[in-house]
Amino acid sequence: MNIKQVGERELSTGSGKKRTAKKSVNGSSDMITLRNVSKSYSTGAPALNGVSLNVKKGEFVFIVGDSGSGKSTLIKLLLRELTPTDGEISVNGYDVVRLKRRKIPKFRRNIGVVFQDFRLLKDRNVYENVAFAQRIIQVPTREIRRNVPAILSVVGLAGKYKAKPKQLSGGEQQRVALARALVNNPPILLCDEPTGNLDPKNSWEIMRLLDEINKSGTTILVVTHNREIVNAMQKRVVTVKKGIIVSDEEKGGYIDED
Numbered sequence: 639m640n641i642k643q644v645g646e647r648e649l650s651t652g653s654g655k656k657r658t659a660k661k662s663v664n665g666s667s668d669m670i671t672l673r674n675v676s677k678s679y680s681t682g683a684p685a686l687n688g689v690s691l692n693v694k695k696g697e698f699v700f701i702v703g704d705s706g707s708g709k710s711t712l713i714k715l716l717l718r719e720l721t722p723t724d725g726e727i728s729v730n731g732y733d734v735v736r737l738k739r740r741k742i743p744k745f746r747r748n749i750g751v752v753f754q755d756f757r758l759l760k761d762r763n764v765y766e767n768v769a770f771a772q773r774i775i776q777v778p779t780r781e782i783r784r785n786v787p788a789i790l791s792v793v794g795l796a797g798k799y800k801a802k803p804k805q806l807s808g809g810e811q812q813r814v815a816l817a818r819a820l821v822n823n824p825p826i827l828l829c830d831e832p833t834g835n836l837d838p839k840n841s842w843e844i845m846r847l848l849d850e851i852n853k854s855g856t857t858i859l860v861v862t863h864n865r866e867i868v869n870a871m872q873k874r875v876v877t878v879k880k881g882i883i884v885s886d887e888e889k890g891g892y893i894d895e896d
């Protein structure tokens with residue numbers, strides 16, 4: 639597998655149209671924008687407190703910070719799993735805060751998500767776990783049969799399509815989750831500690847895949863505690879502390895806590 643193959647993927651999303659990078663209404667290259675976003679849960683200090691962030695199309699951004707600093711809250715706000723207490727959020731041209739409930743499923747097609755705990759369907763095999771993401775958006779079976787093997791070979795699992803999750807290693811399960819997040823060819827991929835349950839070798843393999851997927855044009859945000867990977871990859875690094883962005887650096891590193 640090489641970058642070109644990933645870049646040339648033309649997966650159908652059931653609309654009958656090929657997916658190309660979509661320009662937002664104003665033609666801007668912004669993919670994700672937060673303006674003065676705050677989120678308070680019913681208890682405790684605000685999880686996010688006046689966060690502003692801009693991510694352009696095609697960027698790769700690490701989000702780092704202590705446990706409890708607000709990283710997962712940020713991811714949930716981008717997915718519209720939560721709404722902010724205050725502020726504006728725009729994702730691929732959508733006004734996420736004002737989005738009508740009935741429009742949420744269509745909005746979420748813009749975003750692939752990978753979590754630390756894989757979240758695979760235990761009683762379904764690898765093929766079915768990935769195909770499921772296409773079925774819910776009603777991609778025709780004929781196209782699913784073409785798309786699923788294509789994305790499984792991108793993540794290096796073409797030979798394991800019949801295996802159930804419990805027959806796979808942690809690294810392989812995470813690659814299934816990645817294939818499922820990517821099969822609908824979303825312009826954005828959000829990863830919340832995608833290597834949190836993996837050993838160093840598998841962690842690097844997932845990061846290598848994310849890097850290739852990013853080079854094919856997908857905008858990627860990765861929440862991680864993996865200091866070694868962040869320091870080695872030389873990507874943009876946004877550091878969150880107690881709900882505030884305290885640093886945002888191109889080719890940054892993992893900032894040591896005081």
Ligand SMILES: Nc1ncnc2c1ncn2[C@@H]1O[C@H](COP(=O)(O)OP(=O)(O)OP(=O)(O)O)[C@@H](O)[C@H]1O
Binds near residue numbers: 679706707
């Ligand atoms: N559903 C909730 N109800 C109340 N408080 C919450 C809820 N979810 C998160 N919090 C609080 O909000 C703050 C931020 O949590 P969040 O999960 O965003 O942190 P995080 O940076 O992802 O941490 P970790 O690295 O441990 O995953 C924490 O103080 C947490 O206790």
Ligand SMILES: [Mg+2]
Binds near residue numbers: 709
């Ligand atoms: Mg978290």
